[in-house]
Amino acid sequence: xxxxxxxxxxxxxxxxxxxxxxxxxxxxxxxxxxxxxxxxxxxxxxxxxxxxxxxxxxxxxxxxxxxxxxxxxxxxxxxxxxxxxxxxxxxxxxxxxxxxxxxxxxxxxxxxxxxxxxxxxxxxxxxxxxxxxxxxxxxxxxxxxxxxxxxxxxxxxxxxxxxxxxxxxxxxxxxxxxxxxxxxxxxxxxxxxxxxxxxxxxxxxxxxxxxxxxxxxxxxxxxxxxxxxxxxxxxxxxxxxxxxxxxxxxxxxxxxxxxxxxxxxxxxxxxxxxxxxxxxxxx
Numbered sequence: 001x002x003x004x005x006x007x008x009x010x011x012x013x014x015x016x017x018x019x020x021x022x023x024x025x026x027x028x029x030x031x032x033x034x035x036x037x038x039x040x041x042x043x044x045x046x047x048x049x050x051x052x053x054x055x056x057x058x059x060x061x062x063x064x065x066x067x068x069x070x071x072x073x074x075x076x077x078x079x080x081x082x083x084x085x086x087x088x089x090x091x092x093x094x095x096x097x098x099x100x101x102x103x104x105x106x107x108x109x110x111x112x113x114x115x116x117x118x119x120x121x122x123x124x125x126x127x128x129x130x131x132x133x134x135x136x137x138x139x140x141x142x143x144x145x146x147x148x149x150x151x152x153x154x155x156x157x158x159x160x161x162x163x164x165x166x167x168x169x170x171x172x173x174x175x176x177x178x179x180x181x182x183x184x185x186x187x188x189x190x191x192x193x194x195x196x197x198x199x200x201x202x203x204x205x206x207x208x209x210x211x212x213x214x215x216x217x218x219x220x221x222x223x224x225x226x227x228x229x230x231x232x233x234x235x236x237x238x239x240x241x242x243x244x245x246x247x248x249x250x251x252x253x254x255x256x257x258x259x260x261x262x263x264x265x266x267x268x269x270x271x272x273x274x275x276x277x278x279x280x281x282x283x
Contacts, residue, residue: 001028001181005110007035007101007135010073013116016146018077020274021114023152024181025086030111034077034090035104036070037097067092098134105140113143117268136268137249142174142278145268155182155243155274161189161233162247164206171248172214174278178246179218186219187240191232193225230266237273246276 004021008014021032074090077083093100104110113135136143160175179186188211190203200223207221226232237245249264264277 001030001111001177003108003110003112004030004032005035005101005104005108005113006032007037007097007113007115008074008077009036010070010077011116011118013118013147015116016149017114017116018083020144020146020150020152021112022083022086022088024112024114027152028181031087031089032083033104033108033110034074034088035101036074036090036092037100038067038070038092038094039097067094101135102139110141112141113139115143115145117145117147136265136277137262138279138281140279142178142276144274144276146274147272150243150274152182156184157187157240157242158182158184158244158246158276159187159189159233159237159240159242160246161191161229161236162210163190164210168280171278171280172216175246176214176216178276182244184218184243186216187222187236187242188216188219189222189224189233189236191224191226191229191236193227193229193232230263230270233263233267234271237271242273244274244276245271246278248280249277250279250281 001024004025006014006018006021008018018032018034024030025032071092074092078088078090091104101113105113115135136145158179175186178184188207190207192198192200192203203223204221207223210216211219211221222236224232224236226235233245233247236242245267247264247267249262264275268275268277
C-alpha cells in the first residue's frame with residue numbers, strides 16, 4: 001500500500017477518518033492525501049488565469065474567502081505535529097466532490113479511501129453529501145468508512161459477508177491485503193434469508209470450497225439466519241463483537257440501483273463499526 005486518500009470537510013467524522021488513515025499509513029509506510037472539495041455554485045466558471053466568474057447574484061468575494069478558509073484549515077492539518085511521522089499531503093479543489101475524488105483515485109493511484117460518515121438518516125448525511133454513495137458504489141479501490149474514533153491496533157476481528165458467488169479474484173486479493181494490514185482474523189459469513197434459503201450444509205460446503213480455492217488463512221466459517229441480509233450482517237457483527245465489516249458492492253447504477261438498492265450502502269449507513277467495501281462492478 002502506497003497511497004491513502006482521505007476526503008475531508010473538516011468535520012469530526014473526517015477527523016476520525018484521518019486518524020485511522022494515519023495509523024494505517026504508519027504500519028505500511030504509505031502517503032496520506034487529504035482532499036477538500038468546495039462545490040462551486042451552478043453557473044460558476046474560471047478564466048485562463050484560474051480566476052472565478054460567479055453567476056448572477058453570487059458574491060465572488062464570499063466564495064474566495066471560503067476557499068481561503070478551507071486552504072488554511074487544510075494547511076493546519078497537514079502541518080499538525082501529530083502527523084509528522086507520516087507523509088501527509090493536501091489539496092483543496094473546486095468542483096464536483098465525486099468527480100474530484102474519482103480523478104484523484106486514478107491520477108494518484110490511490111490504494112485505499114478512508115471516509116468519515118455521520119450516521120443513520122440516509123446517505124445524504126455522509127461526509128461529502130450524496131456523492132459519497134457513488135464513491136462507495138463505484139470507486140476503483142477499496143473504501144473504508146468510519147463513524148467513530150478507531151485505533152488501528154484494536155481491529156482484530158473482521159466480518160466478511162459473502163454469497164461466495166460474489167467473491168471474484170480482485171475482491172479476494174483486496175480482502176487478503178485488508179487482513180494483513182490489521183493482522184486480523186476473518187469471520188466469513190453467509191446470511192441465510194427466507195427469500196434465498198439454502199440449508200446450512202449447503203452454505204458450509206460452499207464456504208469451505210471458497211477458502212480452499214483462495215488459500216485463506218486465520219478465519220472462521222459461519223452461517224447466520226435473518227429475515228433481511230443487511231440486518232443479518234449487522235447483527236452477526238454485533239453478536240461476535242467484530243471490529244469491522246467487509247463486503248463487496250456491485251456498483252449498480254440507474255434504474256437497477258433504484259429497484260434493488262445496495263446492501264453495501266445500507267450497511268455503511270447503519271452499522272456502528274467501520275465498513276470496508278470494494279466494488280466488483282466491471283471497470
